[in-house]
Amino acid sequence: MADREIVCKDCGETFIFTEGEQEFFREKGFENDPVRCPSCRRAKKQRQRD
Known part of the structure; x- marks a missing residue:
C-alpha cells in the first residue's frame, strides 16, 4: 500500500491519504x-452538531 493523493469534493484541494x-x-x-x-471533514462534523 502506498500514500494516495485524493481531491476533496468540497474544497477541491488535494490531500494525502497515508498508508496509516x-x-x-x-x-x-x-x-x-x-x-x-481532514479540515472539510471537521467542518462537516461541526455543522452536523450545530
Missing part, C-alpha cells in the same frame, strides 16, 4: 476512500 490512514480505515471496516480533506 488507509490501514485505520480498513480496520474500522470502511470500504471507500475519504472524499473530503
Whole structure:
C-alpha cells in the first residue's frame, strides 16, 4: 500500500491519504476512500452538531 493523493469534493484541494490512514480505515471496516480533506471533514462534523 502506498500514500494516495485524493481531491476533496468540497474544497477541491488535494490531500494525502497515508498508508496509516488507509490501514485505520480498513480496520474500522470502511470500504471507500475519504472524499473530503481532514479540515472539510471537521467542518462537516461541526455543522452536523450545530
